[in-house]
Amino acid sequence: MPTIPVVCTWRSHVSPWSFLAYATLFCMFFLIYFIAFAARWQVPNKAFGSFTQIDTEDDTDLVYEKKRWEQVPPPPTKDKTQSKKGGKSHGHDRDCQPHHRVVYVKVPKTGSGTVASILDRYGWSHDLTFAVPKHENNFDPPFNKSQVYRWKSFENGFDMLTNHAGYNRYDMLAMVPNATFLTTIRDPVKQFESAFTYFGYADQLGLTNEKDPMEAFLRGAEEQEYVMKLSYGQWMSRNGQIKYLGLDRKKQEMPFYIERRIKQLSHELDLVILTDYLDESLLLLRRLLCWTMDDILYISKNVRSTSYRYNVTNKVADMIRKWNSADMRLYDYFNRTLWNKVERYGSHFQKDLKEFRRRKEKLNQQCIEEMIEDPGESKRVVELIVKKENEGKCHDWILTPRQFIKMKRHRMRHLAMEIGDYPDTT
Structure with a gap:
């Protein structure tokens, strides 16, 4: 054959x-x-570095972030926040030195202005350096080091970054080496109502005559009818908190990606502050940074007037939770971890909390003469009237982040000129 x-x-x-x-x-x-x-599924390992999720519109990459960014030495200037004698400092029950290198991921509409003011006041009073935007009050998300004012002038980086900046750990560590990472999140129902009001969704979509504009929006949002029509604040219209912290919108309905992002954030962030339990969170912050109790005192700012708030019914609250399901998962997780940290704080937590609130109330009584609700149609926040006899003493306590940014940018410009960087273009 x-x-x-x-x-x-x-x-x-x-x-x-x-x-x-x-x-x-x-x-x-x-x-x-x-x-x-x-x-691609490597578990983060603090001993050797960490894998940081970077979500983009096209694909997901894992960038290996070595600890080299955390090994950049601090500036050679004298550290004015360290106690001179060492040992127990600032009334803490353990030996520690104050930390002043902080990155605060300031998530919009979470009441983050109060925390930012605490950090700004500390940094300002201790002559620290700040990574600030070149021109605006906020950094364009996601954060990029090229947006930082005079960043090339400071080879050893900065001490603090506290303005709105979408989470980008790699570039943030490049600007603030060896930083403690903080952020603030809020009950998604309250955060969504705040965003709905601030960005004027009802006005943008012609829903002001509806019986309940927020309910009407959520009904249309389920079909994407309204979301795509928003010209301002669209990115905050759904799961705005976890998106600001790095989860791409395309993955917000995929439980696997949501849980993976939350675990990464749990590994990378040193403290997640909950606005709904602000005082408790600040006590944890005090211990984390080894600051004094007076360092974390505050006077609430940018509190919205009652006329600029929507009444959220139980029905609408349930709709908000469903619409922002990824934010709900984020909030529930860090709500649990907050109370775990409170438990580890020790039996004297309630005593410290009571003392902190006593001092906070005393500060408010010393500084605030009156709080005016609805001070005018052009003003959406409660106006604080400061006692004249204490204006000088209370000045730094009532400054808002917008007022601090001008001061910080002026300081950084002056410091850059001292080291010979005169052009105002970097």
Whole structure:
């Protein structure tokens, strides 16, 4: 038969050793592919570095972030926040030194202005340096170091970053090496109502005549009818908190990606402050940074007038939770971790909390003459009238983040000029 020589000829060219070589190459290729695939799910390891999720509109990349950014030495200037004698400092029950390198991921509409003011006041009074935006009050999300005013002038980085900046750990550590990372989140129902009011969703979509504009929006939002029509604040219209912290919108309905992002944030953030339990959170902040109790005192700012608030019914609250399900998962997780940290604080937590609130009330009585609700149609926040006899003493306590930004930018410009950087273009 004519086919027999063909078959025999083919067999004569394929020896067992050739077959083994081909099989070995195939196995090596498969092994390399498997290792590359498995690396995408690497568990973060603090001892060697961490994998940081960077979500983009097209794909998801894992960037390996070595600890080299955290090993950049601090500026050679004298650290004015350190206690001179060492040992127990600032009334703490353990030996510690105050930390002044802080990155605060200031999530919009979470009441984050109060915390930002606490950090700004501390940094200002201790002559620290700030990474500030070049021109505006906020950084464009996500944060990029090229947005920082005079960043090339400060080779060793800055001490603090406290303005609105979408979470980008890699560039943030480049600007504030060895930083303690903080953020603030809020009950998604309250945060969504605040965003709905601030960005004027009802006005943008012509819903002001509806019986309940927020309910009307949520009904249309389910079909994406209204969301796509928003020209201002669209990015905060759904799951705005977890998006600001790095989860791409395309993944906000995928439980796997949501849970993975939350775990990464739990690994990367040193403290997540809850606005709904602000005083409790600030006590944890005090211990984390080894600050004094007076360092964390505050006077609430930018409190909205009652006329600029929507009445959220139980029905609408349930709709908000469903619409912002990823934010709910984020909030529930860090709500649990907050109380775990409170438990680890020790039995004297309630005593410290009572003392902190006593001092806070005393500060408000010393500084605030009157709080005026609805001071005018052009003003959406409660106006604080400061006691004239204490204006100088209370000045720094009532400054808002918008007022601090001008002061901080002026300081950084002056410091840059001192080291010979005169152009105002970097």
